[in-house]
Amino acid sequence: xxxxxxxxxxxxxxxxxxxxxxxxxxxxxxxxxxxxxxxxxxxxxxxxxxxxxxxxxxxxxxxxxxxxxxxxxxxxxxxxxxxxxxxxxxxxxxxxxxxxxxxxxxxxxxxxxxxxxxxxxxxxxxxxxxxxxxxxxxxxxxxxxxxxxxxxxxxxxxxxxxxxxxxxxxxxxxxxxxxxxxxxxxxxxxxxxxxxxxxxxxxxxxxxxxxxxxxxxxxxxxxxxxxxxxxxxxxxxxxxxxxxxxxxxxxxxxxxxxxxxxxxxxxxxxxxxxxxxxxxxxxxxxxxxxxxxxxxxxxxxxxxxxxxxxxxxxxxxxxxxxxxxxxxxxxxxxxxxxxxxxxxxxxxxxxxxxxxxxxxxxxxxxxxxxxxxxxxxxxxxxxxxxxxxxxxxxxxxxxxxxxxxxxxx
Amino acid sequence: xxxxxxxxxxxxxxxxxxxxxxxxxxxxxxxxxxxxxxxxxxxxxxxxxxxxxxxxxxxxxxxxxxxxxxxxxxxxxxxxxxxxxxxxxxxxxxxxxxxxxxxxxxxxxxxxxxxxxxxxxxxxxxxxxxxxxxxxxxxxxxxxxxxxxxxxxxxxxxxxxxxxxxxxxxxxxxxxxxxxxxxxxxxxxxxxxxxxxxxxxxxxxxxxxxxxxxxxxxxxxxxxxxxxxxxxxxxxxxxxxxxxxxxxxxxx
Ligand code: SF4
Ligand code: SF4
Numbered sequence: 001x002x003x004x005x006x007x008x009x010x011x012x013x014x015x016x017x018x019x020x021x022x023x024x025x026x027x028x029x030x031x032x033x034x035x036x037x038x039x040x041x042x043x044x045x046x047x048x049x050x051x052x053x054x055x056x057x058x059x060x061x062x063x064x065x066x067x068x069x070x071x072x073x074x075x076x077x078x079x080x081x082x083x084x085x086x087x088x089x090x091x092x093x094x095x096x097x098x099x100x101x102x103x104x105x106x107x108x109x110x111x112x113x114x115x116x117x118x119x120x121x122x123x124x125x126x127x128x129x130x131x132x133x134x135x136x137x138x139x140x141x142x143x144x145x146x147x148x149x150x151x152x153x154x155x156x157x158x159x160x161x162x163x164x165x166x167x168x169x170x171x172x173x174x175x176x177x178x179x180x181x182x183x184x185x186x187x188x189x190x191x192x193x194x195x196x197x198x199x200x201x202x203x204x205x206x207x208x209x210x211x212x213x214x215x216x217x218x219x220x221x222x223x224x225x226x227x228x229x230x231x232x233x234x235x236x237x238x239x240x241x242x243x244x245x246x247x248x249x250x251x252x253x254x255x256x257x258x259x260x261x262x263x264x265x266x267x268x269x270x271x272x273x274x275x276x277x278x279x280x281x282x283x284x285x286x287x288x289x290x291x292x293x294x295x296x297x298x299x300x301x302x303x304x305x306x307x308x309x310x311x312x313x314x315x316x317x318x319x320x321x322x323x324x325x326x327x328x329x330x331x332x333x334x335x336x337x338x339x340x341x342x343x344x345x346x347x348x349x350x351x352x353x354x355x356x357x358x359x360x361x362x363x364x365x366x367x368x369x370x371x372x373x374x375x376x377x378x379x380x381x382x383x384x385x386x387x388x389x390x391x392x393x394x395x396x397x398x399x400x401x402x403x404x405x406x407x408x409x
Numbered sequence: 410x411x412x413x414x415x416x417x418x419x420x421x422x423x424x425x426x427x428x429x430x431x432x433x434x435x436x437x438x439x440x441x442x443x444x445x446x447x448x449x450x451x452x453x454x455x456x457x458x459x460x461x462x463x464x465x466x467x468x469x470x471x472x473x474x475x476x477x478x479x480x481x482x483x484x485x486x487x488x489x490x491x492x493x494x495x496x497x498x499x500x501x502x503x504x505x506x507x508x509x510x511x512x513x514x515x516x517x518x519x520x521x522x523x524x525x526x527x528x529x530x531x532x533x534x535x536x537x538x539x540x541x542x543x544x545x546x547x548x549x550x551x552x553x554x555x556x557x558x559x560x561x562x563x564x565x566x567x568x569x570x571x572x573x574x575x576x577x578x579x580x581x582x583x584x585x586x587x588x589x590x591x592x593x594x595x596x597x598x599x600x601x602x603x604x605x606x607x608x609x610x611x612x613x614x615x616x617x618x619x620x621x622x623x624x625x626x627x628x629x630x631x632x633x634x635x636x637x638x639x640x641x642x643x644x645x646x647x648x649x650x651x652x653x654x655x656x657x658x659x660x661x
Pocket of ligand 1: 492
C-alpha cells in the first residue's frame with residue numbers, strides 16, 4: 001500500500017481518525033477491530049464492575065489460571081518470537097530478513113501490549129502491582145523476573161522502533177539496542193517458561209524444557225504472525241509487495257525456516273506426551289485426559305503437522321495461499337497449545353478427597369472469552385494503526401541488494 | 410522465637426468438621442470457602458472399602474513455595490514460623506495458589522460455592538468482600554497479617570489464628586486449650602475440637618508436647634516428597650490415613 005506517512009504526532013492522530021473514512025484493507029481492519037474492541041472491552045468492563053472476577057470460571061479448588069492467562073502467554077510469546085526474528089537482520093546480520101524487521105518490531109510491540117492489557121484485566125489489583133512488585137523485590141519469584149524482563153523488553157522495542165522510524169538502521173546505538181533487546185527477550189520468554197517449569201508440584205509443567213519450549217514455540221508463533229501480516233498488508237498478493245519483500249516471500253528460505261520451527265515444536269509436544277503417558281509419576285494423569293480431548297488432536301495434526309507437510313512440499317511451499325493457510329493454522333494451533341498447557345497442568349487435583357475425584361473441568365466463561373477477543377482486537381487495531389502511520393516495510397538500502405541476490409538464487 | 414506447628418491425631422479425629430465451622434466463624438469465611446477443611450476419601454475397594462478423612466489447614470510449610478513465588482512479597486513467613494498474606498500488598502495474581510501443593514488458598518472473587526451468594530445477600534458497603542452478621546471486633550482486624558474479613562480480589566488462607574497465637578506469652582511450649590490461661594491464644598480449631606485431636610505448640614522446643622508426639626508416634630507430613638516440609642504433622646496410628654496419591658487413576 002502506498003500511503004503518505006505522517007511526520008508529526010498531530011498528523012499521526014489525524015491520520016488515525018481519517019482512517020475511519022478511508023477505503024482499503026488496512027482501514028477495514030482498523031474499523032472492524034476498533035468496533036470489536038469497543039464492544040468486547042465494554043462487555044468485560046461491565047462484567048467486572050457488576051460481578052467482578054466472579055464472572056470468570058476459574059476456581060480455587062480447580063483451575064486457578066484460565067483462558068486470560070493463556071491469552072497473555074500466547075501474545076507475550078508471539079511478541080518474543082517476532083523480536084527474535086527481527087534480530088536475524090538487526091543482530092545476526094542476515095540482511096535478507098531486513099524487509100520484515102521493522103514490521104516484526106511493531107508487531108512485537110502491539111502483541112505485547114495486547115498481552116499486558118489482558119493480563120491487567122485478569123489481575124485482582126493491576127494498579128497495586130505497579131508499586132507492590134518493585135517494592136516487594138521478591139527475587140525468588142519467576143513472576144518477578146518475568147515482569148522485569150518483559151518491561152525492559154517493551155522499552156527496548158519502543159526505542160528500536162523509534163530508531164527504525166528515523167531510518168537509523170546501523171548506528172552503533174541502534175545496534176546496541178538490537179543486541180540488548182535480543183538478550184532481554186530471550187530472558188523474558190525463557191523466564192515465562194520457568195514460571196511454569198519451576199513448579200515441581202505441577203509435574204505436567206515441571207522442568208527446564210518448558211523454558212526452551214516457550215522460546216522456540218514463541219519463535220514459531222512469531223514467524224506465523226509475520227507471514228500472515230505481510231500478506232495481509234498487501235492484499236494477499238505478492239505483486240503488490242515492494243521488490244525486496246517479494247523476493248523474501250518467494251524464496252524457499254521462508255518455508256524452510258517455517259517448516260523447521262514447526263518440526264521442532266512437534267518434537268517437543270510429542271516427546272512431552274510420550275513422557276506423560278509413559279511415566280507412572282503421580283500427577284501425570286492429565287496427559288491421558290489431554291489425549292482424550294479433540295482440541296489436542298486438532299492442534300497437533302491439523303494445526304501443526306499439516307502446515308509442516310505444506311511447507312515441505314515443493315509444489316505448495318512457495319504458493320502464497322498455502323503460506324497464509326499454514327500461518328493461520330499455526331496461529332490457531334499455538335493458541336490451543338497455550339490454553340491446553342495451562343489448563344491441563346492444573347486440573348489434576350493435588351490429592352484425592354472430597355469434591356476432587358477426577359480431572360477438574362474448565363471452560364472459559366463468556367467474560368473470559370470476551371477477554372480473548374479484547375486481546376485479539378487490540379493487537380489487530382494497533383497493527384492497522386502502525387501499518388497506516390509508518391512504512392512497516394522500510395528497510396536499509398543494502399538489504400535490497402541482499403534480497404535481490406536471494407531472488408536470483 | 411517459637412516455631413509454631415500443629416499435630417493432628419487422625420485416630421482421634423471423628424470427622425465432625427467442628428474445626429471447619431469454628432474457623433469459619435472465627436475468621437468470617439464465606440460459606441463453602443473453608444480455610445480449614447476436612448477432606449473425605451476412600452481407601453480400598455468393595456467390599457472392604459473404608460471411608461477416611463483428614464482435616465487440612467494451611468500447612469505453614471518450612472519451605473513455603475507460596476512465599477517464594479509471590480511477586481509482591483504479599484505472602485511471607487513470620488519469624489515465629491507462620492505463613493501469612495498481606496492483603497494490602499496482594500495483587501491477586503494467584504501464582505501462590507498454583508504453587509501451593511495443598512490447595513489451601515482461596516481467591517475471593519469466584520463463582521459462589523453455595524447458593525444464595527452471601528456476598529450479595531450480605532453485601533459490604535466498603536472494601537470488604539462481604540458483611541457477615543458475625544465477625545471479630547474491628548480492632549482485631551489486621552489486613553497486614555491476613556486477619557479479618559477478606560477484601561476483594563486478594564488471596565486468603567489459614568493464619569493459624571495469628572490474632573490469637575501472636576499474643577501468647579513468649580516461651581510457651583504448647584498452647585493447650587485445656588489450660589484456661591492459654592485458651593484465648595490457641596487457634597479456634599484446636600479449642601473447638603471435641604475429641605481433642607488437635608495439638609498446637611512450638612516445634613523448635615524439643616520438650617513441647619507436639620515435638621514429642623511427632624517423635625514418639627511417627628508424625629507424617631502430607632506430600633512430603635515435594636519438599637515443602639509442612640509444620641502440620643499427622644499421626645495415623647492404626648486407623649488414620651493421609652492420602653498417599655492423587656485423586657485419579659492413570660488410566661482415566
Ligand atoms: S500449605 Fe500452601 S499456602 Fe500453606 S505454607 Fe505451604 S505452600 Fe504456603
Ligand atoms: S495472589 Fe497475592 S499473595 Fe498470591 S502470589 Fe499473587 S500477590 Fe502474592
